[in-house]
Amino acid sequence: xxxxxxxxxxxxxxxxxxxxxxxxxxxxxxxxxxxxxxxxxxxxxxxxxxxxxxxxxxxxxxxxxxxxxxxxxxxxxxxxxxxxxxxxxxxxxxxxxxxxxxxxxxxxxxxxxxxxxxxxxxxxxxxxxxxxxxxxxxxxxxxxxxxxxxxxxxxxxxxxxxxxxxxxxxxxxxxxxxxxxxxxxxxxxxxxxxxxxxxxxxxxxxxxxxxxxxxxxxxxxxxxxxxxxxxxxxxxxxxxxxxxxxxxxxxxxxxxxxxxxxxxxxxxxxxxxxxxxxxxxxxxxxxxxxxxxxxxxxxxxxxxxxxxxxxxxxxxxxxxxxxxxxxxxxxxxxxxxxxxxxxxxxxxxxxxxxxxxxxxxxxxxxxxxxxxxxxxxxxxxxxxxxxxxxxxxxxxxxxxxxxxxxxxxxxxxxxxxxxxxxxxxxxxxxxxxxxxxxxxxxxxxxxxxxxxxxxxxxxxxxxxxxxxxxxxxxxxxxxxxxxxxxxxxxxxxxxxxxxxxxxxxxxxxxxxxxxxxxxxxxxxxxxxxxxxxxxxxxxxxxxxxxxxxxxxxxxxxxxxxxxxxxxxxxxxxxx
Numbered sequence: 001x002x003x004x005x006x007x008x009x010x011x012x013x014x015x016x017x018x019x020x021x022x023x024x025x026x027x028x029x030x031x032x033x034x035x036x037x038x039x040x041x042x043x044x045x046x047x048x049x050x051x052x053x054x055x056x057x058x059x060x061x062x063x064x065x066x067x068x069x070x071x072x073x074x075x076x077x078x079x080x081x082x083x084x085x086x087x088x089x090x091x092x093x094x095x096x097x098x099x100x101x102x103x104x105x106x107x108x109x110x111x112x113x114x115x116x117x118x119x120x121x122x123x124x125x126x127x128x129x130x131x132x133x134x135x136x137x138x139x140x141x142x143x144x145x146x147x148x149x150x151x152x153x154x155x156x157x158x159x160x161x162x163x164x165x166x167x168x169x170x171x172x173x174x175x176x177x178x179x180x181x182x183x184x185x186x187x188x189x190x191x192x193x194x195x196x197x198x199x200x201x202x203x204x205x206x207x208x209x210x211x212x213x214x215x216x217x218x219x220x221x222x223x224x225x226x227x228x229x230x231x232x233x234x235x236x237x238x239x240x241x242x243x244x245x246x247x248x249x250x251x252x253x254x255x256x257x258x259x260x261x262x263x264x265x266x267x268x269x270x271x272x273x274x275x276x277x278x279x280x281x282x283x284x285x286x287x288x289x290x291x292x293x294x295x296x297x298x299x300x301x302x303x304x305x306x307x308x309x310x311x312x313x314x315x316x317x318x319x320x321x322x323x324x325x326x327x328x329x330x331x332x333x334x335x336x337x338x339x340x341x342x343x344x345x346x347x348x349x350x351x352x353x354x355x356x357x358x359x360x361x362x363x364x365x366x367x368x369x370x371x372x373x374x375x376x377x378x379x380x381x382x383x384x385x386x387x388x389x390x391x392x393x394x395x396x397x398x399x400x401x402x403x404x405x406x407x408x409x410x411x412x413x414x415x416x417x418x419x420x421x422x423x424x425x426x427x428x429x430x431x432x433x434x435x436x437x438x439x440x441x442x443x444x445x446x447x448x449x450x451x452x453x454x455x456x457x458x459x460x461x462x463x464x465x466x467x468x469x470x471x472x473x474x475x476x477x478x479x480x481x482x483x484x485x486x487x488x489x490x491x492x493x494x495x496x497x498x499x500x501x502x503x504x505x506x507x508x509x510x511x512x513x514x515x516x517x518x519x520x521x522x523x524x525x526x527x528x529x530x531x532x533x534x535x536x537x538x539x540x541x542x543x544x545x546x547x548x549x550x551x552x553x554x555x556x557x558x559x560x561x562x563x564x565x566x567x568x569x570x571x572x573x574x575x
Contacts, residue, residue: 040084113130168190237283305515332353381522
């Protein structure tokens, strides 16, 4: 070890570990300090306790380490003339901080940087070596960064987000870098239910957060040291707007550009992409206009969207009076007198009063300038409903009678799929047993055994989650009955229902109402589109098939039996 006379200098010891997880570098600071104290003792240096500096910060970027920056300031002020470090890469892994240290040596403010192997002083060879060591540390850091980036991009291309799983999913225990995601048997149904409740339009995000915590018991994903606690408000908002539940996510590509990646096809989805876009619209994300707030309740507002700007639709109530004396119209929501004759509206006898609700785009700069009255809106929806999916009470009863057949078929399919999964699960358990036998016989080293065992265990957990979630029947007969009941009463609810019954009906019957050119087009949920297609095919196969006029009788029942598969094909629980 190199020795010199350092008794006239004031030294500081600088110990640093990066900001990685504590368990990965638990002894790093302690071991550095012990080694640096031995170096100081060997060279006859006494270091004051206040000059022993410990810091847990990354040195990848310059001027981001508070303790290091304070040390540099003390050197500039002449309080410190020498620094002891375990290795030069503890001082810097970036060009900025390395340049600062070399400049201080040039200016004779920093006399020496001392390591266990050699000193770095104000001589050309030492400064050149110091610059080379810092450059090498930076190169190692950059190389690691590039390797990590390549690994992250590769994992994104495989369809797996390279971060902790979102609520509703879990990561398996496979090899690091190749870990996959699967449905969390505890949280998946809860999160899916929450998203469907939000899409129904009956609840605000704040109300749903309270329901999730207090009634549904939703907790954050458990990690090694965190998680498993009631989900916070911010985390809840991030969850409901997360695109991963619709089957995609965003991340950087090889060029560092933000790119959309599809979720791996083996991971189950909770909602469709159109439903995800609707959630963003409801929340008023960037690019959409937040709806205006009124005291009145307008049932159609939360289901409508502008065709031009994808913004929210707002509504306002207008009350107008027509005066027969001066033949002028006046708004009597805000004014007390007639615009023409200026008399108080309450003393005018010859008048007519009309009250209308108008729906229009909330974005003042949108090209969609027109509005539609609520009566016109109801008329649009009724015409579409009666033309495509309206059915008579008798036909509703006939359809529900056939549901038992579908339920049996659905259970049969579910059992077949479950049987395949159980066979795969049994195969994985056998592989696990054979692997254990090989390890006991000494034919596998511990590293290979751990790697293969982790892969098998990951597959086992995925299959166990599948069998617990997807086995058996998926047909919800109660929901089907509710849906068919609505198909017979929807028109009456639109005209005469209360605010809440209208909202409940619209949440089931309309995926979206799109306002364009003062008219509304209707986007139906997938299940209703299936029913609409089934009714159309039924009419094509049997011209006498008229749902609105159909009355059950033996002759027509026989004719309708042939179209049953067309009418009810594809029905499931998610109506």
